[in-house]
Amino acid sequence: MNHLKSTMQAIVLQGYGGPEQFAAVELPVPVPQDGEVLVRLRATGVCYHDVMARQGHFPRTALPGVIGHEMAGEVAALGRRATDFAVGDRVAILMKDHCGHCRQCVRARDHLCENGSGLFGEATPGGYAEYVAVPASALVHIPAGVSYEQAAVVPCALGTAYHGLQKVAAVQPGEAVLITGASGGVGIHAVQVARMLGARTIAVTTSEAKRAFLVEHGADDVIVSPDLDFAAQARALTGGAGVDVVFNIVGQMAWAAALKGMALGARHVFVGNLNAAPVSLRPAHAILKEMSFLGTDGVTLAEVETLLELVRLGRLKPVVGGSLPLAEAARAHQMMESREACGRLVLTM
Ligand SMILES: [Zn+2]
Ligand SMILES: [Zn+2]
Structure with missing residues (x-):
């Protein structure tokens, strides 16, 4: 490791509050522990x-700490x-680690691992920095032709x-x-995936300016x-029937309209x-219309591998709405x- 720098630039969250809580700080480059890999973030x-x-x-977000789970x-x-x-492999990092042997992991539901330490950048340091050390099990190779920003x-x-x-x-x-919140990072990808x-696809946005996007x-x-x-x-667009799936990224604020706009069996x-x-x-509303109400949280390792391949093939296109240097995190x-942003903003380092 002699060729590595001993310190790195990081954006540290010093307290909860506005963007002014971020400070550029020189921190020691982490040393990878057993089973971990040190990644030079890009x-x-x-x-x-x-x-x-x-x-x-x-409250899990450590203070002072380095946030960011999309690395x-x-x-x-x-x-x-x-x-x-x-050394030198190009890698994407899952949002959180997983143990590989709990009841969820053995059923290929590693995103629900019972023994994980949560999202990177909460209890453990995350991606607003030049380096991060993470368990090797959280890494996925990036195929040739897919950029770091896309990955x-x-x-x-x-x-x-x-x-x-x-x-x-x-x-x-x-x-x-x-899809509610359709012009945001998850939303615009939901439009593509659906x-x-x-x-x-019926995209809901609060802003006329986002229509063309x-x-x-x-x-x-x-x-x-x-x-x-x-x-x-939503009913008018579906001939009065309502929609089969609501992908609700906004949450409670869109609940009442979403419920009224749902079809039988939605x-x-x-x-x-x-x-x-x-x-x-x-x-009674759920019973008589046989509606299902579901939650979703994250993605499995196997799904990330599938998606990187679909990106390589051009079937899906990550929507990078802008790229800023790490120092401009605030x-x-x-x-x-x-x-202001459409799609996902990315910090580069
Ligand atoms: Zn995220
Ligand atoms: Zn597990």
């Missing part, structure tokens, strides 16, 4: 989860017993959309899929609804939630909060 996606973490919504880079050093990778967007933004639509909602060709699965990325219909009152339009998938308020549901957060 790109880290900026997730809305990061904004909420910075604001203090997740890609090249292997810089190997800890003992870190196999399957070599950083795959596990969270694209992976959450793919797992939620393909696995959890089991979207079938010809079904109508309504279309790849053969669905008719949504159509460009595969939305069959766009509903612009600043107050998220889109049920009547599935509602909770993907994201921008506030903590509960939703209300009359059991600016990236401002862009997220003011909804």
Whole structure:
């Protein structure tokens, strides 16, 4: 490891609050422990989860700490017993680690691992830095022709959309899929994935300015609804029947309209939630219409490998909405909060 630098640039979250809580700090380069790999990061996606973490919504977020769970880079050093990778390999990093032997892991549900330490960048250091040390089991090789920026967007933004639509909602060709928060990082990938699965895509956005962006990325219909009152339009677009799947990235704020816009036998998938308020549901409503209410969280390692291959083949295109140097992390957060960004912003280092 003699050729490695001993210190690195990192953006450290010093306290919960606004973007001014970020500070550029010189930190020691982590030393990979048994089973870990040191990765020289090249790109880290900026997730809305990061904004909420910075604001203090997740008490697991370490202070001071380095956030960020959407990472890609090249292997810089190997800890003992870190196999399957070599220095110089290009790798994407899953959002969290997994043990490989718990009840969930052995059923290929490693994203639900019972022994994991949570998202990278919460209790453990994350991707707003030049280097990170992570378990080798959290790494996936990046195929040739796929960039670091694209790869950083795959596990969270694209992976959450793919797992939620393909696995959890089991979207079938010809079904109508309504996506709330459709111009965001997960949303714009959900539009693409739903279309790849053969669905008719109805994208909901609060801003007329996002319409062209949504159509460009595969939305069959766009509903612009600043107050998220889109049920009547969803019904009108489906000949009165309602939509078969709601992919709800906004959460509680879109609940009432989503419920009114659902077809008989429809599935509602909770993907994201921008506030903590509960939703209300009359059991009779779910029973008589045989509706399903589901949650989705993350993506499996096998799915990330599949997605990287689909990206290599050009079947899916990660939507990198902008690329900023690591030092401009605070600016990236401002862009997220003011909804300036379309698709996923990426920090490069
Ligand atoms: Zn994310
Ligand atoms: Zn496990």
